[in-house]
Amino acid sequence: MFRNKAKSDIRITIKNGRTIDGLQAFLPNEEVRGEAEIIPENDITVDAIRARLVWYTQGRGDRDMGVVDTVTGPSGFLTGGVPVRMDFTLRLPSAPWSYAGQLITLVWAVQIVVDRDRGLDYDDDQPIIMTPTFETLDPFGS
Amino acid sequence: MTQLQPSFSGKSAIGGENNTSAIGIAIAVFGILTCAAIGVFTAEGGVLIIGAVANNTIIIGIATAGTFLITGLICLSIVGVLVLTVGSRLIGGGLSRAKLEAPEVLGPERVRVGERFNVQYRQAVKGDINVTGITIDLLLREWVRYTSGTDTYTDVHDHLIKRHELRGGLFSRGSIIPQDLRFEIPRNAIHTFPTPQMLEAHKQSEEVQKVMRRNPKLAERMLSQGTLSPTRNNRLSWHVHVQIDIERWPDFNQAFEVPVVADLYSDEGF
Structure with missing residues (x-):
């Protein structure tokens, strides 16, 4: 969903959780801790860099989404090519759980948004899994 | 036990198509x-x-x-x-309702993921009928709405979780079709989506508050219709679907929603 709109390299590292299918998995209500590194291609001024915990749907239906937690990081002038780091701790709610079905996939992600004072924002996201069982997300073999 | 609410009628979308009745x-x-x-x-x-x-x-x-x-x-x-x-x-x-009263379906007020539950089905018969079969399914329904150009479409897919195929028989006027069934929400399944908590939290959101300030009546109506829902295009719901096949008569089809909460069953209770 959230494609990097270029002009800035965003790397997101999740530091806790268990690994399922190459993604970090968490229990409901757990904390997600991590770090983001943003390397702007050119000099830019940002209102804020934000780390957000979001869920969204993929599949046949039009997209639904929700933002459940946000942490605001550095703001001001960023020099092109110079990395900016931001730690974040975000809290998952009790629901919705991650799901992969026939028509609907429910995705959780940590999203980093570089909120520029003018022009398009930059963003990128790192999908995670939220499940109470750490079992497969496709119980129906669809 | 509480009366389960009717959700949809007609055959479910298992296999992706609906059949038509012989009379049609x-x-x-x-x-x-x-x-x-x-x-x-x-x-x-x-x-x-x-x-x-x-x-x-x-x-x-x-x-x-x-x-x-x-x-x-x-x-x-x-x-x-x-x-x-x-x-x-x-x-x-x-026509099928001409032979059968509206059923009384009792089930749990809410079920946790991984939990077993009982459903009590009672349906009074209005006229003499030969029931050739009764099928009672537990379904997880995926419902989506999508737009293509200026048109809006909906689609459903039903996951069959459990099927009880029961023998029918001759039922005379005034008799009752009784069924007591046991189902289980699989431990690796999903809760009803959206959850009641999500809907409640969404009422406080800026989007809803904006409509509330402008037109409270419209906001209430949109909330009740689900068009102001945080999941207006994607829904997951659990249903007990009943099909009664009646000889030389249209089948009876009706589903009843079972609310499944975002909580994993354990022996410790809620």
């Missing part, structure tokens, strides 16, 4: 045949087909008759298709 097909075939007959015999040239074999005007006659025939066929084919689709649901559903 019979009415449609009758409609098409009638239309063909009307098309032939009301046509001016129709008489010529029968009587004017040696006449030069026979070609015009056949053409005229053919036009009327095709027009009639098309018109009544449309009617036939309408009867097939709408009739099987409305007429068939209504």
Whole structure:
């Protein structure tokens, strides 16, 4: 969903959780801790860099989404090519759980948004899994 | 135990298609045949087909008759298709209800993921019927809404989790069709989406508050219809779907929603 709109390299590292299918998995209500590194291609001024915990749907239906937690990081002038780091701790709610079905996939992600004072924002996201069982997300073999 | 709320009627979308009832097909075939007959015999040239074999005007006659025939066929084919689709649901559903009272379905107020639960089904019979089979399914329904151009479409997919196939029998007027069934929400399944907490939290959101300030009545209506829901395009819901096959009569189909909460079952309780 959230494609990097270029002009800035965003790397997101999740530091806790268990690994399922190459993604970090968490229990409901757990904390997600991590770090983001943003390397702007050119000099830019940002209102804020934000780390957000979001869920969204993929599949046949039009997209639904929700933002459940946000942490605001550095703001001001960023020099092109110079990395900016931001730690974040975000809290998952009790629901919705991650799901992969026939028509609907429910995705959780940590999203980093570089909120520029003018022009398009930059963003990128790192999908995670939220499940109470750490079992497969496709119980129906669809 | 509480009365489960009816959710959808008609056959579920397992396998991706809906069947039509025998009565709908019979009415449609009758409609098409009638239309063909009307098309032939009301046509001016129709008489010529029968009587004017040696006449030069026979070609015009056949053409005229053919036009009327095709027009009639098309018109009544449309009617036939309408009867097939709408009739099987409305007429068939209504007819099945002429033999059966509305069912009383008792189930849990809420179920956790991984939890077993009982469903008590009671349905009074209005007239003598031969029930050839009763199928009671536990389904997880995926419902989506999507736009293509300026049109909006919906689609559903039902996951069959558990099926109880039960023997029918002869039921006389005044008797009760009783079924006591046990189901389980799989431990690796999903809760109902959206959850009640998500809906409640969304009421405090800026989007809803903005509509509330502008037009409170409209906001209430949109909330009740789900168009202001945080999941207006994607929903997951659990249903107990009942199908009663009645000999020489439309089937009875009805689903009842089972609310599944975002909580994993453990022996410790809620």
